[in-house]
Structure formats: C-alpha cells, structure tokens
Amino acid sequence: MGNAGEKYVYDFSEGHKGLKELLGGKGANLAEMTRMGLPVPAGFTVTTRACQAYLATGDNPAGLAEEIDSHLAALESAMGRRLGDASDPLLVSVRSGAAFSMPGMMETVLNVGLNDESVAGLAAQAGGNERFAWDSYRRLIQMFGKTVCDVPGEEFSNALEEAKTARGATDDLHLDAADLQALVDRFKRIFAKNTGHDFPQDPKEQLRLAMEAVFRSWNAERAVLYRRQERIPADLGTAVNVVAMVFGNLGPDSGTGVAFTRDPASGAQGIYGDYLQNAQGEDVVAGIRNTIPLDELRTLDRRSYDELLTIMAKLEGHYRDLCDIEFTIERGKLWMLQTRVGKRTAGAAFRIAAQLVGEGMISLDEALRRVSGAQLAQLMFPRFDLAADPVALTKGIGASPGAAVGKVVFSAPRAVELAAAGEQVILVRRETNPEDLAGMIAAQGILTARGGKTSHAAVVARGMGRTCVCGADQLEIAADRFTVAGRTVNEGDVISIDGTTGCVYLDAVPVRPSEVVQYFEGTLSSAEAEVPLVDAVHKIMSHADATRDLAVRTNADTADDAARARRFGAEGIGLCRTEHMFLGDRRELVERLILAATPGERSDALAALLPLQRADFVDLFRAMDGLPVTVRLIDPPLHEFLPSLEELAVNVAVARERGEDHAEDAELLDAVRRMHEQNPMLGLRGVRLGLVIPGLFAMQVRAITEAAVQLAGEGLDPHPEIMVPLVGAVQELEMVRQECEQIVAEVVADSGVNVLIGTMIEVPRAALTAGQIAEAADFFSFGTNDLTQMGWGFSRDDVEGAFFWRYLELGIFGISPFESIDREGVGRLIRIAAEEGRAVRPELKLGVCGEHGGDPESVHFFHEVGLDYVSCSPFRVPVARLEAGRAAITGEDSDSR
Template sequence: MAKRIHTFRRGTAERTADASESLGAKGANLALLASLDLPVPPGFTVTSSAWREASTHADGLPQPLRSEVSAAVAWLEETTGRSFDGAERPLLLAVRTSSRTGIPGLAETVLDVGMNDRTVETLSAELADQDFAFRSYRRFIEAFSGLVYSVDAGDFEDMADEERAASGWAGAEPTSAAEWRALIARYLAFIEDEIGETMPQTPIEQLFKVIEASFQSWRNPVARSFRLAQGIAENAGLAVTAHAMIFNERDQNSGSGTALSRDLKTGQSRLTGEFGLGGRERAVIGEREERMALETLFDGALHATGQAFPSDIAALADHVRRLEAHVGDAVEVDFMVGDSELFLLQSRIAKRTAGEAIRVVVELVKEGLIEEEEALLRIDPASLDKLLHPTIVRDTDLRIVAKGLPASPGAATGEIVFTAERAQELASEGRPVILVRNETHPEDIHGMHVSEGVLTVRGGTTSHAAVVARGIGKPCVTGAGSLRIDADAGELRVNGTVLKVGDQITIDGSTGEVIEGSVELKRPALTGDFATLMEFADRARRMGVRTNAETPIEARAARAFGAEGIGLCRTEHMFFEGDRIRAMREMILAPDEVGRRAALEQLLPIQRSDFV
C-alpha cells in the first residue's frame, strides 16, 4: 500500500521519485524546499494515492486515513510546540489542494483551520490582539462554509452589513469583543439554520471535512471539463497539503510577496519580484493591492516608509539562488515573513514569455549552468514563430473592440479596406492597409499580398484566409463574428463602435485581438539573444535549411535569418503583382494558340527578370 501521508519540515522531507505524482506540484515543491534546508513552515501532504482510496469510500474519509491524519497532526504539534485543540498556544493550519498541474475549479486554500469559539479567545490573549484573532475566525468560517457547505460569500456579506447597521460599528468591521462575538454567533446560527448541520468546533473534524471537500473538488464540473480538454486522466487525482499557519498580519514587521531568481527582462541573475507589508498568506495570491518592488528591500528604501522589515529578509536572495542552482532554471517563490521569521510557501519554475525564455537560457549557458543543447531543448519551437513577426508594445491601454481566432502570428496596423483592389491601390501609394473581408477567396490573394494583415468575419484557423496568410507570412485574425461589414456605407460595426473605411485598426494574429486605432509595433530582428540561440542551433543541427520565397523581399528576409538558399519558389504567386495578372488571364482565356503565345511573350521577360 502506497504511503498516505508525507511530512516535511526544514532540513528533512519524505519524498519519492514520483513526488509530483503523489504529492502534487505544491506538495512536491514544499518537500524539495525542506530537503534543501530552506525555511518552510512544517506540515504534511495527504497523497494522491490516499485520494484514490477515499474516492471509493462512500462515507467520508476512510478510518485508516483519519488515523494517519491525526498522527500527522500530533507530529506537527510536537514539531511546533503548539496544540491543535486550542487549549493553549493554538496550532492553526493552512490547507491547500495540490495537483500535478494547475487545474481550475479545485478547492481554494482554507486558512486558519482549527479556529473555534475557544481558540479565538486563546489566540486573542496570546497575541494581545483581539481584532486579529476574531478576524481570522470570521474568515475561516467564510472559507470553510464556502468549500464544505457551498455557502455563497454574499450571504456573509449581507449578514455583516445588517450587523453593522444594527450595532453601529465604528468602522468596516467590529471593534469590540461583544460586536465580534455577535457577528460570529450569527454566522454559526445561519449555517445551522440553512445547512441543518452545526459547524464543527473540534479542530480535527474541521480538518477531516476540509480534506474531504478538497478531494471532492477534483470532480466538480469546471475541473472535469479542464481535465478532459487537457487529456488528464480521471484517476490521476490530487493531494492535499496542510502546514502551520504563519501569523504575519499583526504588525508592519511582516509581509508577503513573490520573488524571482532572475530579471526576466534581461535574463540576468538578479532578485526581482514584489511584496506587501503587513499582509497574510492570502496576499500571495493577490488580494492586497499595495505591492512594492522587491528590489527596494535591498536598496535601503524601506527606511523612507517608516517600516522596520525583519533582517531575515536579506537571506531571501541566497535562498532563491540556492534553489535555482539545484533546479538549474529560473525559479519563482512565494514567501512570507511573520514573527520576524522568513518562510518560503511555494516554488515553481518561473513563467516567462517566448522572448524571456530565450534570454534566460542564453544567460544560463553563459554562466555555465546548462549546456547549449539543453538550452535548445528548453525552448518550445512553436513559440519562436511569435518572435519572427511584429508584436504589439503593450505599455499603454489598448481599445480591444473584437476578438477572433489567432490564425497567423504577428501584429499589423493599417487603414481599413474592404476589397483587394483598394488594398492594392493604397499600397502602391505607400499606405499600410488591413484587408477586412467576410471571408477571402483566391481572387483576393493579390490584395492579401500587399496588405499588412488580414481580418475576416467568418472562417477558422484552416480557412482560405488563414492558410494563405500563414503561407505569405501575414498576420491574420479569422472568425471575428461580432464584426459587421457594410460595404455600401463603408462602415465596419462592432459592439456599438462604428469604424469607417480609411480608419486605422490593429490586429494581433497571435492573440486574435482586433484593436481600434494605430498602436506601436516592435519589429523582429535576428539579433541579441535570439541570434545567440540560433548559433546554438547551427552548431547542433545536422541538416541544411532552405526557405520558401517568391519575391526578392522574401529572399532577403530569409537570408537575414540564416537560410542557406531557396528550397521552394511558387512562381504562380509572382503573377499577382502589378499588371502581371492581366497577362496571365489573357493566356488562360485565349481561344487559340496564337493568343496564348502572345500572352506568354508578355510573361516570359517578366518571369525571367524575377530570377536573373
């Protein structure tokens, strides 16, 4: 029988070769941090094998699992010197679901498990902070009831508003013990009346119910749909991690935030991130709005805020670098400071864009942390396509008026035109255009060639517009169904916005966005880290690379990107430029050989000049 529970604390952790399978990503990463002797709150993880066992049990958690959870709590009490029954120095737990990959719809984190009518009084006395203790109890009831009983958060908000009006609170929350007790009593009475069940006052029963409800969230509709779409097996299951709460909201010598081992803009080894003062664990997932750049912790800027951040925070940079050295990649950690101690709560490989991914691996190679071949394997080849096309500079607010399908990557800005002929006319004057059609047809190709990008109301990623646009390297958005073209009025209508022929629009073929107006674009270039990565590829490859090109412009671009020659030249596309198409049509429609030869005599020097 696979082990049901694995414990962890700083300096030691029970891990297996399939840690992410049995412990989930959060549980496995906490165990890794602990095994590296990094500061983590002590805790335990109920494994996915326990989930599989419990999923076949009709009546709550199986008794063997309950016994092991109780034993793990006893170990945690001994480790922390606190008591889960709340008699003295109460132990409270944070409980989180932990799946191998992120899955929307799983149970949210429940904090302060173990809080009850007695614990709140004990904690209030221990910390000499009544508001903190009762606030924690209130939030626990709300989170527990939402997960276990599916109570809507709005019901609690309504009760709080009514209590505020009836009791005349001085602020947004109670300020006296009597007001707090009245609000808590109303919450508990509501649960009993609406659910028909008394909310458990026994901490271990609270924990059992939270674990059981977390297990059940694996099969809720949102999670199930996501798993089906991603091909995640039904029996993969999830783990549940519980660890000691960190009291980090009592004063301004506390806080929480996120730290990265590298500056993703440059790829260089430099601690970056953000933090908030006086926040608790929920601040890590973004509830707090007052966030500051993590760099200020190390620039002495905190003195200007009047806050005395604990000195242990200076060790954060060393912890993060140590983790990166072990993992061999840029990492991101969630951290917290409470009771003048630094704790790491979660870790993961740092998320990054395609450009950032290249910068990071190139720097890792320069620093000797990975080999060139490993750098190449860490880059998704499909992501590079986005870097070979113009991209939108997203440093200002964009007016996105519609959304379609990302049919061909890259961004383009230009005047709205509704016909291929008008596109060709304006392009000959040097005016960039976006060809907007309900759908495109072969006779539109000459207009597509001269347009900066193509936008269609109908069609998918395999439609004519999408296939041709990808073939000629033009940004394209298809299936923007909210658009309405009125060719007679020269108008493009979308969700109450009216755009006219000649107005500027921008399309992003990598996201499917349609944006009103002209925006700044960043042009691609085979320079810097991108060029370095391509040099890695040149040294590793065993075959030559040639390009598809039909025009001198395309050939020059291919050469700039390192192509060794032209592998395919589709000459039929050349005849769409200028007046060539007329001669081609004459040749096709000529009634006799004389007419065909006359047309071919016009085409021959034109085609010869393309190659000589």
C-alpha cells in the first residue's frame, strides 16, 4: 500500500503514457493526449495505489481526501465553475481505468455534481435548455443508483419505458422537459425505496461515493472473470479519472462517438467508427438508439470531422498502432475523452503489424511482440459458415477449437471402422478414456456429456488438433443414440460441432477452411499466398524463426503426424509415445507378454512384437529423415493392457454358477488380481515395467536401432534418441542404459548411426537429483504433465471435474497448472534439474515434451530456463515457433496486450 506522504492524485498535465500501472490505461492516455496538445477536458486521476489501499482496508488512505480537494479546486479554477454551484455548476464524470484494457468490466458515473438546486443552473448554463438539464439529472440518478448503491437497473429502465409509452414515444429524445422532470421524481422514489435514504444532494458526497464504487468494481464478478480469462493480475487495482463533463446531448449540433484508426475486425486501413447525435457516451454503448457510420459525420459537422481525422492520424503516428478513440462534440466543439491501443481480431493483429512494418512505423521485432500464439491458433481453426442458418441442438464447453462435421458414433471401434471406410465421424461419449484413443484419432471431432477443458477428451483432442466439445450435460446417451431437448439423434446421423463456441448443430454445416493452415501445409496457390493475411503471417513467422533460440519439435507417434508436423515447421520429434503403438490388435500381444508365466511365453510375445515395432520406426524415421526422433520406451499404466478385473470376476462367477468350465478364465483372473493396482498411475509403469518384465525394453531398443540401420543403408540420415521414462533414481537409468548400449553396439556396428540415450524428468525426485542422473544421460526431456501431477499431488483424470472450477473461482489458480506451467512450483523443479544437470554435463541436451510445450506462456518460461527445444502436437508447432521468437525479444516493454 502507499507510504506516508505518497502522492495519490495526478493532474492530467503531470502524467504520461508510461505511467499505466500507476494511472491506469485511461488516465495515462488522457495525460499523454494533454501533453500532445489535443482537446482533452480538464481533470485528474486517482492512482491504482489508492485503490489497492481502499480494497485492503475498506477505507480511503490517509491524505487522499485532502489531495482530491486540492485538485478539485484547481479543476474548478480552470473551468471557471464550482462543483454544486446552484447558478453555474461544474459537473464531472467518474470513470474507471485499469492498467490493462477491461472494456465494460468496471463502473462509470456521469454528471456527478447535479442536485435539486443546480439542475436549474445547468439549464441556464445551456441557454435555457431545461430538457437537457432534467435529462442529465435522470441519467445521474440512474447510473449512481445502479453503480454506487446497487439499485436494480431494471427498475429505472422500466420507469423510462413507461414514460415513453405514456408519451407515445419510440425513444427518449421525444420526452420533453416536463416528462423528464417527472421521471427524475420517480427515479428518486425508486432510489429511496431500494436504499432507505434519499438521493444524496451534496456534490462532494456524490464524488466520494462514486469513486469508492469504482474502486469496488475492481472485484466485481464480471471484472474478476475477465481478468482470469485475460490472465491479468488480480492485485493491480483500478485508477479513477475525474473529468470535467462535456455534453453530447445538448442538441443536434452535439453528439458522441467511437472511432478506430484502422478496422479492428480485418486490419484494413480506412475510417471506422460510429456516431450518435444528441447523446452521451453510454447511449452508444447501450445501443438504445441506432448509430450512424462515422463517415456520415462529414455531412453533419465537416469542421469537427476534419479535426477528428487529423487527430486520429496524429494519435496513430504517436502510438504507432491501431488506436481506439472515444470523443464528444459539444455544440460544434470536439473533445477527446479517451484513446487506447485498440483490441482487434487475430487476423487484424497480424495484418496491422505487417502494415506498420511496411510503413516504417515499427520494426519486425515490434511486429512480433504485437501478435501472439493464441491469435495464430485462432487463425488456424476451420470455421462454420453460419449464414447457412444451422439447427442448434445444444451447447457445451468449447474445449479444442475447430469446426468438425461427421456421422455420430458411440464407440471407438465403430469410429475406426467407419473412418477406414472413408467416412467422417464424430465420436460421442459420456467421457473418454485411453481406450478411446484409436477412435479419437479416427474421428473428426469428439463430443462428451461430461468433463471440461482439462478432461481427458479435451487434453488429447487439443494435442491432436481435433475439435472437441465437452460437458454437454444435456445429452442423454444410450448405446446407439442420444437425446437432447426432446430430439433424438441416432448413430449414423450427421452433426456438426464447434470447438470454439461449444455449439452443436444438426446435420452438416458448411465449413470454411483456414487459409493459414493451407499456407503451412503448402497447398495455397501463388495468388492465394499473396492475400494480405497470409502474407502478414509469412513475414512475421519468418522473423520469429530467424530470432528464436528454442528449437521446436513435435509429439508424434505415426508417420502421418510426423510428416504433417514437418510441414508445419517441426525440427524433429521430441516425444514418440510407443504405448500408443500397442493398441488395437496388438494389445493382445502385450497382454500375453505381461501375463506370461514362463520365459518361453514371454519370448514368443516379444518375437511377435519386434517386427511390428521395427516397421513403426522405419516409417517414423523416414518421415523425419535428417532430424532427431526421441522415442520413449513403453510407459502405460498397467491396467490399460490388462483385461478388466471386474469383467473377469463376473464371467468366472457366472460360469461357476452355471456349472460351466471356467478354469482358463479363473487362471487369468488370478494373474490379473496379482497385477492389479489401486493407483495405476503410480504403479508398475515406465522404467519399472522395463526392469520387471525382462526383454521388453530390449525388444524396443532393438527395433529402434535396426530401423535406423536399415534406413542408413538406404542412404537416409536417421537420428534416434532413446528416452527412458519415469526414472526416479540414477541406478534405474544406469541399469537400462547398460542393456541399451549392449544392443546398440551389436546392431549399429559400423553403420554410422549414432544413438543417444536419455531420460524423461517427470518424477519430482528425478528433478531434485538431476546432477546424479545426468551422469548417465545424454539428454533430459521434461515430462511436465506427470511432473505437474506428481508435484501437486493431483490425479489429473479426477480433479478437473471435482474441484478445479472452485480453485479457479477462489483465485488459487489463475489458470489450470495442466494448461500453463506452474512457474513457482513445477517450474522451479525444472530450473533446478536444468541447472544441476548442466553443471555435471555442460553439453546435456534439454527439452520439454509435455503438453506445456505448446502453451505460449510456458514457452516463454522454457526459453528463460535455457532449454534447447520444446515439443508439442503437430497443430501447435507454428504456435510454439511464434512464441519462441517472441520469447527471444521480450527484454523490452510492449504495449500490445
């Protein structure tokens, strides 16, 4: 909080745009425009530190009242009017202003200073315009009541509608002075009924209460939600701007408007905005009357229009960016009420950044700062053409963006079957689990009745770039149909799902392909490649690649995924999950291997798996010729490859009851019971599985090296890297490495193939003993998914639906630690492991292959820690490339949020 003697109030002439954290964005920019000599009404700003003190104690900090009185006196002197003067009153607006733009999230009160006496003085001030004065008074009571005293806004709105109905008016402009005076009386009665006291007549009390209401609005539910969504820190607080009122509702020669120096939707250059005659600012925002396009102001008030265009050009040149401007015209006099770097769509962000580079206004580094990986991801998602007016079925949580169309299927095998026949399918499940993976891969999209943005379906779908809608809990799912809102959708019926909005539609909705994805795929024609958006993406991506220090690899288990990731710019594979290669018809072989009772049975299963694995790696290494491929040895929770204990027990019990032969099932049940685990994620998996089941890792290592040697013999250049999972002690890695090295030496011989052997750091103990483990490792790859799970003590599959929503609501999480790296906890483990590993082995290669490798904020952290590469799903590769470039130039400040 503020120290004794701290300055809490700044006149507009004292600040500048660099003081956003102290004065808020609005106050800093009002000060900047004042310094530029633009027509800004006089005023002052109460700092964010005053807000922080108020929120901490429930009271204004010592000295604030005296500072406000002093600045208010200066404002009265500058304007030649006094607050509350019955004959010639000064009125002020009280507006919020956070450091980061939060449009519409907090509060504003206009016309502060009016009361029963000064309303007549305001009318005289306006040349006897009583209608204007009573209109201004009713607006004050309405805004003050709703904002400051929590009077239900609909009561005021209903009273206004009744007044218009009584007059036979379509809008409030047709209410005369008598109507508005009567409305003021009614508004005051509404205020008194809801608050238990009369509307305050003391202008200074109005000012104090309005200012405190703005402070409190920082913690309003909508503001908290917005900050969480935009990842804005919760402790910044808001500034309060007290500004002399200028009036756009004085008649047809007055008005208010919003202008943009470029189109915030497309980025195109031109004149964009809206204007509303005889209105105050909230009329534009509330949409109570139709605005006119800004260029029509030219015919209404050419002098103000020309001055506005001159100011717009000056502001854009000064801020070197798209500017969002609010203005008022009072009887032909133009006033600037606000400017800020304007929010824009993802496409506009890229286009504007590239335009400004071309105009010489910013550098390529600055252009790179002004776009984000999240925006690039938006440009890559296909979109539905809603002009087709589709039939909406329901809405869930948009968990993985995109637009997917297909026939409904209710099981993974059916999805695989239809996809193999060339059909597009949507897999519909109550919730997904690892056994559904093959169906999820085959499907165009996934729809679940349960789960949220960190559920299994969501996480896997995002990793694969699949469209996913989760948590559509209105769905009643049966074996071959689902019902929602009285409508039944059968297996084979076509639906469309929008992973951005969460909407689910009946039948096929036309889809517009993303031209940006086509650019990355290399399928655009030369003419298409020259469209402004694609050209902008190309210029900025090229600069990101030239700038970044982090390499970007991909997580890929198939040759098709590897090839696509390579087209997207991947520089190798950072994670090949071999357990995904054992699903489907191979699952039985792994089951036989795990449950083998004799060495002979085990050898037979391994011999059957070896050629299958070798073929897998041949395809993978061929797709990534010349680039490193990190292969993780098998790491499944054991239960995923064993028969269901419950089903076996039921089968044996039923057979026994019927007197049927059940000896084979009973023997299998005994074996599964011996292997059964209460917590499979912390059981026999990873390196433990390889040490307990002889020959398993050896088979995989032989398949990897034989595949590499085969391709080297064909003249290709394979770079295999063998990764040992779930190591917690160096002794585990040493034992596996010794076995690996023997096989590699035997197979590789003089082929020239070089095989690296390293480990995945995913157990907290491994991170804390990284110096020891580095003695036996050529590389570390951080498995941040399990490291987060074990570091927090969360079962990822269980906690999201159970309580994550509450943790987010309480502010314990700003964002799920499975979505963005927990810098203070899990991030510290990574930093320790990186530093201690490199202290022992300076040439140690460091990467990350968890889902965080494609998260923009996490990429910045990995750059800071000094990793060599990040690895992510193929779809996220361009995002990671862009963010790695941005991370390399983040030493300088940027206003681009």
